[in-house]
Amino acid sequence: MxxxxxxxxxxxxxxxxxxxxxxxxxxxxxxxxxxxxxxxxxxxxxxxxxxxxxxxxxxxxxxxxxxxxxxxxxxxxxxxxxxxxxxxxxxxxxxxxxxxxxxxxxxxxxxxxxxxxQATGRTYLYRLMTGVSHHAQLPVFESRLCWPLRHADLDIEAMQAAGMVLLGQHDFSTFRALNSDTPFKSPVKTLLRAEVTVGQDSFTPHSFRRGMRCWELTFQSRSFLYKQVRRMTGAMVAVGLGRLTLSRLQELLEARDSLAFPQNMSAPPDGLFLKRVDYEDSDLSSCSRDLEIKP
CATH class of the missing domain: 3.30.70.580 (Pseudouridine synthase I, catalytic domain, N-terminal subdomain)
Structure with missing residues (x-):
């Protein structure tokens, strides 16, 4: 046997x-x-x-x-x-x-x-830390786990509005990396969630943050293009900093051209987390569904 x-x-x-x-x-x-x-x-x-x-x-x-x-x-x-x-x-x-x-x-x-x-959805989380005037100021437990921004204030309402521009079904070619190794993959995706919230408490007490603040951007879709989340994050942060208007973001989306995406606007990899991958309940009959883990 x-x-x-x-x-x-x-x-x-x-x-x-x-x-x-x-x-x-x-x-x-x-x-x-x-x-x-x-x-x-x-x-x-x-x-x-x-x-x-x-x-x-x-x-x-x-x-x-x-x-x-x-x-x-x-x-x-x-x-x-x-x-x-x-x-x-x-x-x-x-x-x-x-x-x-x-x-x-x-x-x-x-x-x-x-x-x-058979995955029915994927959720990505991007963590920002605002008010970091120098890289040495970043708490040691946040090193390489967030995008440190020198600016203390972001226009969160404008960033939420930018997320609304991206929501729904679109051709996201502008937000696909130039060096994508899957050029024939359909660029049409349906973004179900794009929102900004106050970040979860980290290991560093607030009293040691000296004016720094954590923010989280959450994106959900069945699937994403190569580097799509980092490009969307960079564009939303640019809107929050006043460097990109909502009308210009709409134009970029409608351009459907990865070359149209501004250079150096993509967010760095450090703050990006794949948060969860979802499946049908029937596919996971022997697994617990509660697999969401917070950073």
Missing amino acids: TSCKVRYLIFFQYYGSKYSGVTKTPPHQPGQGVQNYLEDAIRRLRPVNEVCVSVSSRTDAGVHALCNSAHLDLQRRGDLPPFPEEVLTDAINYHLKPEPIRVIKACRVPEDFHARY
């Missing part, structure tokens, strides 16, 4: 500053992707089959994830039974040490389940 091959869906998080992104890179490349480390950890479980982790949502170099997802197949040697979900989670995490990557949860799914194509 031989063990059967089982497909698992895993939810995982990572501190992205040290990685080239989430996707796997060739062994000779200096910077490795999060996928490289996940697959190495799973190989140490000595499965019969070749290890291949299929990640649902791409993130760039320096971008973090509170909750990304991927599917993988595992067949154990001999007649060993499939890994229980909690055991698999703990085993992968054991072999990931000391990397800042952690599997949050694993669950068995049908053999034809696909983490990317």
